[in-house]
Amino acid sequence: MTEETYEVDEIIEELIEEKKDVKEILTDMKNICELMVDLAYSAVLFNNDELAEEVKALEEEMNKLRYQLEIRTMVAARNPEEAGQLEGILRIGAAAERMSNAAESMAELVLRDIKLHPVVRDALQDADEIVDRVKVGKNSKLVGKTVEQIRKDAKYGMDVISIKRGKKWIFKVDDNEKIKAEDVLIVSGFKENVKALKASK
C-alpha cells in the first residue's frame, strides 16, 4: 500500500464519518483559503517563516478537501447527464486549488529567503501591528484562559485570528473558547503584545 492510496482511504473514511456535503466542503475550503491568503501575505510582510510553514500545512488541507469534493461529485453522478451537471463542481475545485497554490508559492518565497532590498526589508519590519504564530506549551500560563481574557490582558489591540488544535482548525474563534495545551494560535496585534504572548507560551 503506497502512501498515496493510504491518504485516499483516509479521506474517504473522513467523508463517511463526517458525512460532509458539498456545501460543507466548499465552506471549509473558503475558510482555509482565506486564512492561507492572510498568512501568505503576513509571512511576506513580516518575513516570518513560521507563518509560511502554516500556509504549506493548509495547502495540504486544501488538497484533501479537493479530493473530498471530487469523491462526493463522482459518487453523486449516476448517469452521463448528471455527470455533466456535476462538472461545474470540479471546476470550482480546480479554481480553489489554483488559489491555494498561488498562496503557497508566495509563502515559498519567504522560506527560500527571497532577496529583498534593505530599504524594502526595513520598511516591512518597521510595523507596529504584526501577525504571528504562537505555539502553546504544556505548562503555559495561557492554558485554560479564554480568548476574551487574552484580548483583555493585552495592553493594546490583540486578536486571535484562528486556532489549530491537533489536525483541526478553528476559523471563527469564539470569545469563550478556552486555550488548550499544544494549541497553535495565529494572532494579530501590536508587536509588543504579540512578543509578550510568545514569551508566555
Next chain:
Amino acid sequence: MTEETYEVDEIIEELIEEKKDVKEILTDMKNICELMVDLAYSAVLFNNDELAEEVKALEEEMNKLRYQLEIRTMVAARNPEEAGQLEGILRIGAAAERMSNAAESMAELVLRDIKLHPVVRDALQDADEIVDRVKVGKNSKLVGKTVEQIRKDAKYGMDVISIKRGKKWIFKVDDNEKIKAEDVLIVSGFKENVKALKASK
C-alpha cells in the same frame, strides 16, 4: 494616447500623490486579495452574480497595485545589484496576481452559469447565513446611519464586511462609519436580515 498608457499615467499619478510605499501597496494587496477570495467563494456558495462582478472589479484593482509595485521597485533600483535585490518584490507581485486570477476564474464560473446538479444547487441555496451586495440609493433610509446602527437594527447577526465608496474600498469597517448615498455594502448575515436591508436600499 491609448487606454493602456492612460491607465499607467493614472497609476503613476496616484503613486506620486499618495506616496505609497511597498509596504502600503502589499497591505492593500492583502486586503483586496482576502476580500476577493471571500467574495469568489460566496458567489459560488450563494450563486450570486453581483458578488462575482465585484470580484472582477477587485481584480482590476489588483492589476493596478501590481503596476504600482513594479514601478516602485524599478524606481528604487539604481544599479544591477539593487535590481537583483528588488527582484523578490516582483515575484511577490506575480504570486499575488496568480491568487487574484484564480479568484476571478472562480467568479467567472458563476457568471457563465456553470452547470450544477440540482441536488448541489439546492444544498447551496439552503443557507441561513448569506453574503450579499447592497447598493445604497440616493434616498435610502440607510444614508447617515452608522455601521453599528445597521448591526443593531438587524434582528439577528449582521455584519458589514466592507464598503466600496466611489473608487475606494474600506476593508476594516469602523463601527462609527456612516453610510453614504451610492455606497456599495458587502454584508453577511441571516438571509432575512440581508433581504430586509436590500429592501431599504
